[in-house]
Amino acid sequence: MIIWFGSSVMVELSDSGMTIGWVRVTIVDMVDELGRWKWCLLEHVLPYEILIRLAAIKSPFGNSYDQRGWLPSLDKKFSAIVVFRGISRVKTFLWLVCHGNVLTNDERGRRHLTIDRGCHVCGAGIENIDHILRWCPLAFSLWNSLVLADKFEEFLQLSIKDWIFADLSMTGNFAVDATNWDLLFAYILWNLWKRRNDVVFESHVVYRESILQQSKRMTNLPTLGWCKLNTDGAVHKYSQLASYGGRVGICSALEAELWGIFEGLLTAWLMDIRCLVVETDYLEAYHLLQNSATSYGCFTLMSHISELLTRPWTILFSHIVREGNVLVDTMAKMEVDEIFMCYRFCLPPYCCLDRLGLEAAVVSPGSWPS
Ligand SMILES: [Zn+2]
Numbered sequence: 001m002i003i004w005f006g007s008s009v010m011v012e013l014s015d016s017g018m019t020i021g022w023v024r025v026t027i028v029d030m031v032d033e034l035g036r037w038k039w040c041l042l043e044h045v046l047p048y049e050i051l052i053r054l055a056a057i058k059s060p061f062g063n064s065y066d067q068r069g070w071l072p073s074l075d076k077k078f079s080a081i082v083v084f085r086g087i088s089r090v091k092t093f094l095w096l097v098c099h100g101n102v103l104t105n106d107e108r109g110r111r112h113l114t115i116d117r118g119c120h121v122c123g124a125g126i127e128n129i130d131h132i133l134r135w136c137p138l139a140f141s142l143w144n145s146l147v148l149a150d151k152f153e154e155f156l157q158l159s160i161k162d163w164i165f166a167d168l169s170m171t172g173n174f175a176v177d178a179t180n181w182d183l184l185f186a187y188i189l190w191n192l193w194k195r196r197n198d199v200v201f202e203s204h205v206v207y208r209e210s211i212l213q214q215s216k217r218m219t220n221l222p223t224l225g226w227c228k229l230n231t232d233g234a235v236h237k238y239s240q241l242a243s244y245g246g247r248v249g250i251c252s253a254l255e256a257e258l259w260g261i262f263e264g265l266l267t268a269w270l271m272d273i274r275c276l277v278v279e280t281d282y283l284e285a286y287h288l289l290q291n292s293a294t295s296y297g298c299f300t301l302m303s304h305i306s307e308l309l310t311r312p313w314t315i316l317f318s319h320i321v322r323e324g325n326v327l328v329d330t331m332a333k334m335e336v337d338e339i340f341m342c343y344r345f346c347l348p349p350y351c352c353l354d355r356l357g358l359e360a361a362v363v364s365p366g367s368w369p370s
Pocket residue numbers: 119120121122123124131135136137
């Protein structure tokens with residue numbers, strides 16, 4: 001997060017706050033119980049010219065939370081970022097790039113934070129933002145495949161700020177395929193930067209997707225008004241007890257899967273959801289649902305599901321790969337205290353947090369209706 005005064009940066013924060021010493025704090029941590037700025041802390045992290053401007057700003061309520069605020073800018077190039085329709089952390093990254101505030105190795109060298117200004121990906125002598133986002137071989141080959149051949153030279157020669165403005169606001173200018181080019185362009189920049197960080201900081205992340213695949217997936221935003229239902233059933237190897245979050249007794253894996261779908265549909269209906277994508281990684285269950293068919297042992301359950309499907313709402317079924325369903329797979333195998341109970345979580349259970357991150361970062365979550 002960045003706090004801006006006019007066109008100058010006041011202070012840069014991460015999404016979770018800023019660092020003072022070794023302690024991470026948010027803006028509201030900078031306000032005392034009487035609603036006054038904590039000058040004794042602020043004066044250690046902000047320059048005097050910012051402090052005197054901050055003195056004219058009313059501090060936030062103690063129970064409020066940090067949020068980004070974008071002032072209207074006279075600079076059209078920054079306005080293209082203001083109206084960017086993608087996710088906010090990428091929007092913040094675009095701001096940083098346009099203001100030259102990304103800590104590349106060249107920038108770190110300039111600030112005397114390192115003596116190595118080179119690119120750790122390709123070995124080039126200077127790693128600046130232009131190199132990372134356009135000239136490093138990984139980026140160059142990617143753009144070469146996506147940009148019109150007769151526009152490629154212009155694409156490479158624009159200043160960074162003009163380049164970002166042109167691609168966000170004139171989507172048919174450079175792209176071979178202009179569909180959602182503003183989103184795809186921005187997400188490619190973001191993923192190039194993230195992959196570069198993984199190399200520099202040796203995070204050993206294993207990616208199952210290319211940068212292009214990952215960026216394309218990110219452009220597949222949820223369609224307004226639609227929700228998704230992910231279900232999964234599990235059968236215990238030894239006890240044969242089946243579960244879909246609440247145990248249903250001894251039954252087949254197919255029945256467990258259908259139980260999960262039935263409970264999910266019922267829950268969605270009661271939540272007044274009327275446009276729903278139901279995802280399952282169980283191919284046989286998918287075929288049954290598609291055809292409203294019944295199967296041995298599932299007659300009554302399928303009858304209940306069929307009744308739900310006749311209600312006035314729109315349901316689409318989608319078969320997804322098992323890797324796209326790891327979160328609910330984990331939840332289906334969770335130990336529960338009460339047999340026959342269906343559990344509802346308002347927040348992700350602790351044991352699912354890493355799975356949630358994995359699905360969001362690595363695995364394709366399927367598609368949304370247009
Ligand atoms: Zn490089």
